Amino acid sequence: MTASWERRLQRAEELAQRWPFATEALKFYAHVARFQASLQDALRGSVPVLACKEEGFVLRSASPLDHRLLLRPKFAGFLELVREIAPPQLAAAADALRSTPEELWEALWDGYWRGQALPDLEVEGPLLAFFPKAFLQPYAALLAAGLRGDGEGDALSSPGVETSPVCPLCGAAPQVSVLREEGHGAARSLLCARCETEWRYKRVRCVACGEEEARRLVYLQATEWPHVRVSACQVCRRYIKEVDLTRDGLAVPVVDEIAAIPLDLAAGEEGYEKVEPNLIGL
């Protein structure tokens, strides 16, 4: 398991102890993350990194269907795991997918990969979306890391990305906004929900509609965890959570994002909708 996965698991364990309201969710997340780490290990070496210079979202030139024979048995194992560890509704959805023909699994992966509508599979939309996302994240991250050839935490900063509401590599929405120390202040980046690419983003700008008028952008925060906040927009009513690494250098954005559950509830009460649900469905 790579250091990056180990950090996530360790952080999940720490926060599960520190924040009782997040214990169940983080235990579930840790099971999923452990599966993701082992899937990525298994794929490493079998999935060639593409040297590709196409226009548009380069990650779309690869497809999970190119590796269907590798991925099918892994997906069966993933469904089995979710059936055992997930809350009842999600477990039932995993069960339903177990008895779905494998060709339809592929349609599910493909729909998610291309950002298109998911096939009709007798599983409710939001529940269904969890499966291709959690399953293909490590695959996408492997391809994207190979394409970028950089280290973790290096945000893409090519021209134009600072105003891009979607990942410059794969076109997916951001999962979390991250602030990192830079010079005497902090630089903001967005972390892709699919391929883990980080790209630089303007400090004062809505991640959904691009609003830049500071008085229309609001923040919701709680004193208990000052390094995580909701960054919301009054124009489009969408929000994302932001993890400030200058306030807590030990935070792991994807994990802290999941753990700060009360902030999602607060945002929901204010009528804001998240740009991208996380792996625990919030």
Ligand SMILES: [Zn+2]
């Ligand atoms: Zn991406």
Ligand SMILES: [Zn+2]
């Ligand atoms: Zn907006």
